[in-house]
Amino acid sequence: MPADRGLAAWVRAIVGALEAADPVGAATLRGVAARRSARIGLDDEWVAVGFDDHGALRVRRVDGPGTGPWGRSSRGTVVDVLAARVEVRDAVLTGDVEVVGTVAEVAAMIAVIEIVLDAAMRAPALQALADELVAAVGAPTGPGRAPVPWYPDEIAPAELRLLRALGLLADPPAATG
């Protein structure tokens, strides 16, 4: 099993590969990130990530999430998402992915992830990084995770029945009681 880069090196490699493969996407990412800084956690590692006034990526190790916006997950969850064993929505609902901040901060963090994912479809270097992570963690085996129902308990059964009758429920009936 190949050695793992460590979180700070993963972040630098991803942004570097994005800049090389998709300069427009990289510029968009900088625009979305603007002058924000966020902390990212992966398993037990934490880094603070942001771009300085010259647009250069700054990554430094920190002890935990701190008081600003942050997001965290685990290598196992990331590999499960890449292997289509779990939907992002379900990973959020089970707490395997957490993103914390104001609405604008959370939206910016999600947008950054989407920019990287979108570029990765046409960037072999980014795909190679995904393959490297899977190789380091180990390809998952066994069946995928079951979907997680997300309707809160306070929604009345009658309301659910009405939504179901109108075909407006996003979740399958079995998951909604």
Place this chain on the structure above:
Amino acid sequence: MLDHLRPPRADDPTRALYKEWLHVNVFDHASGTVGLVNLSLHGDPAAAPSRAVGVALVRVPGAGWSGGTQVQGAAAAHAGVLELAAGDVAVAVAPWFGAGHAAARAAVADADVSLGGPAVGPPLGPSWDVPFGEGHLGWAAYPRLALDGVVRAAGRRLVVRGAGGYADHNWGRWAWGDDVGWDWGCFHGADGLLVVMSRTTDRAHRVTGDALVTVEHAGRVAQFVGPQVDIAVDGVRHPSRRFPGAMAALHADRARDRLPARVRVRVGDGFDGLEVVLDVDDVAQLLLAEPSRPGFAVLHESVGRFRAVGRLAGRPVEAHGLGVVEHAG
């Protein structure tokens, strides 16, 4: 002319939009299992972003989908006359009736498929190359197959003997994300009835081209086109699995796409007539990225059981079996 792969020439100005694949379906009536193996090439074969996508999906009743996709650089692909291989997925077809056969081998995630067998039906005929998006789409469907082999899925090992098989070949030039799509379906009866339907559409499936339905029964082939075909859908199903994971994460908004729970194909030309009704048990979603520029398409594979009632060559026909309908756009 015998069919063959159609990789772009070096001086082809449209090579960035190159697409091609070989596809095999298996319908095991004894277990109700439906499987597909597909190896596809996307983009200029010499360009680094171009992809070879291997798919192995097996739907076992009561156990859902097994398998998934294996995405690699197009340079990993090996091609023959009608053979494609990349990584752990390979499909080979020799479509000619009498000496024809097809073989599919794939080991992706928790699915492992090894199948092969001869053509046992007459030539189906469908082979066309039509305008499609900013390019064209070619399609050739091969004779009905009888497949032997082993399918491992959902922790089970299924030995297949003489299962129903279907194989086809697509090629052309277009970009995933163009305002195009298609409906395709294959219905394989336990008694040997084979029904194949196809039509091109716009991406939203609001505008459809003329449908072509080919029916093979008792060694005889009948075709129905345009107004001789009526396709209707009813009910709602959602995808239960989506592949590959990175594309599913990027397009989380497509997780609850609405697909039909029932598909009805009715054909008639005044002499032959048949109605096929497929009740969909499960849907898998495949998301395909365009390697040459931003853009993507979504393919849904809906599998289930069908029943068919009609009159062919002056004789009443009643059949049941397994089917798959593909909704792409």
